[in-house]
Amino acid sequence: MKTFPVDFEGQSIRRLYDEATDTWWFSVVDVVQVLTQQPDDLTARKYWNQLKRRLAAEGSQLVTSCHQLKLRAADGKQRLTDCATARTLLRLVQSVPSPKAEPIKLWLAKVGYERMQEIADPAQALDRARQTWQQQGRSDKWIQQRMTGQETRNKLTDYWSGHGVEKGREFAILTNLIHQAWSGLSVAEHKEVKGLSSHNLRDHMSEAELIFTALAELSTRQIAERRNATGMAENKGAAQAGGGIARQARQQLESQTGKPVVTAANYLPPGTPPPAKLDAPVAKPRRIKKP
Numbered sequence: 001m002k003t004f005p006v007d008f009e010g011q012s013i014r015r016l017y018d019e020a021t022d023t024w025w026f027s028v029v030d031v032v033q034v035l036t037q038q039p040d041d042l043t044a045r046k047y048w049n050q051l052k053r054r055l056a057a058e059g060s061q062l063v064t065s066c067h068q069l070k071l072r073a074a075d076g077k078q079r080l081t082d083c084a085t086a087r088t089l090l091r092l093v094q095s096v097p098s099p100k101a102e103p104i105k106l107w108l109a110k111v112g113y114e115r116m117q118e119i120a121d122p123a124q125a126l127d128r129a130r131q132t133w134q135q136q137g138r139s140d141k142w143i144q145q146r147m148t149g150q151e152t153r154n155k156l157t158d159y160w161s162g163h164g165v166e167k168g169r170e171f172a173i174l175t176n177l178i179h180q181a182w183s184g185l186s187v188a189e190h191k192e193v194k195g196l197s198s199h200n201l202r203d204h205m206s207e208a209e210l211i212f213t214a215l216a217e218l219s220t221r222q223i224a225e226r227r228n229a230t231g232m233a234e235n236k237g238a239a240q241a242g243g244g245i246a247r248q249a250r251q252q253l254e255s256q257t258g259k260p261v262v263t264a265a266n267y268l269p270p271g272t273p274p275p276a277k278l279d280a281p282v283a284k285p286r287r288i289k290k291p
Helices: 028-036 041-057 086-093 101-120 123-135 140-161 169-183 187-194 207-227 231-257
Strands: 006-008 011-013 015-018 023-027 067-072 078-084
Touching: 011 028, 023 028, 023 067, 023 086, 028 041, 028 078, 028 086, 028 101, 078 086, 086 101, 123 140, 140 169, 140 207, 169 187, 169 207, 169 231, 207 231
Parallel strands: none
Antiparallel strands: 006 011, 015 023, 023 078, 067 078
């Protein structure tokens, strides 16, 4: 199965595509979080657990139609998560009183059709992503940097795939190493600073954060290629070295501007509870000393 996270009104919903059966599997907790408009996935998970017990007591077959599949959690680890097909979710939505019920029903039907188009013509995925970001108010400059950064990311993961690194958990470990090396924060800590839960961190980065992330991943790939790094141990070394190059560049920029690169700013929709210090710069990423 392949993972294809997707966005619904600024909220990331994790999903898997089973190529063998042409079936989409969506994270039930993520959909419940949208329906209940909960601020975090922990509250949504508690709601889902209570709903499961009620449905089971009523003799509903919805719960048995859900399957536990491994999805990447906020901490970067692959964890078993209740997943359901669009058909099951359409029935489940009826059990949750929500003003988002009808919009998400339409969305579930739409994303399945669009994915089939994207498989046939990958360029459509890029066009659709651009349109989504434009609708969310991103500038053309930000969108270009986001797409350039994704291309850099894809080249790095292609290298890992061909050099003994397993997709999923090992990808997440290396990604976290790179991120921590350049920013001084783990991916989970960076998301916490921005007040994010299951959202895609890169979709809420500033232009500068995107640029330094891309520099770190570009440097990592080029170092790995030069060393012909193979397996986790060797690629860990390349990841730390690549992230270190971006860290040095970040420190130099911060020393010249007096402004930290990592900030609490995000692109969450209006009305979303902000982090404690939204738009206030993060004082200094931990474990990093100024030159």
